[in-house]
Amino acid sequence: MQKIVILTGAGISAESGLGTFRAEGGLWAQHKIEDVATPEGFARNPKLVVDFYNARRAQATDAAPNAGHLALAKLESEFAGEVILITQNVDDLHEKAGSEKVMHMHGVLAGALCAMCDHRWPAPLVMAPGDRCPHCDQPSARPDIVWFGEMPYDMDEIFDHLASADIFASVGTSGNVYPAAGFVAEARRNGADTIEFNLEPSMVGGQFKDIRIGPATQTLPVWVDSLLAG
Secondary structure (H helix, E strand, O other), rough: OOOEEEEEOOOHHHHHOOOOOOOOOOOHHHHHHHHHHHHHHHHHHHHHHHHHHHHHHHHHHHOOOOOOHHHHHHHHOOOEEEEEEEEOOOOOOHHHHOOOOOEEOOEEEEEEEEEOOOOEEEEOOOOOOOOOOOOOOOOOOEEEOOOOOOOOHHHHHHHHHHHOOOEEEEEEOOOOOOOHHHHHHHHHOOOOOEEEEEOOOOOOOHHOEEEEEEOHHHHHHHHHHHHHOO
């Protein structure tokens, strides 16, 4: 039984109107990453960070999945083998498209995390600095987002999947952020075929056996249909 491991990045959600890290304009361009996406930034100015993710959460709530998300959900439901979907994205567009088993290695906008006891719960649409944890009652709520300098979630399980993948596909990633940028090398080391879908080759594009250039809304449905046709 074949196993396909897929990594998705900001590029797949960009076509749904959610800006990437490096896009001109939009939410990310208005802030320095160290101010809104690090533990140190949160310690310095929790209101700025909470407000930033409130804006991102509202934007993601209004966004709809595109043909790329729908194609991957179709692959998960119809492929005869196993499909593992790992995403660097913190939106829920994969779930909205119908994907049921999504590993969010960088956390989720829809989640809140207690900085004291690590309890997690569904975030309100609007969080506020000093929100209390429902478990320990400390005023220590923060967005359940993996910030720069923090360890991504589920890494042991992810590397187990990469070790047993027959196909590794990367969609809409820059190849700038580790450990995700190292996934293709790990998959290749274990004998997987590798394919990248992107608007242009990523920083690690040269490590992929095949590169499909173009919008994910166009390239992914073609690839998925070819896999399902056998």
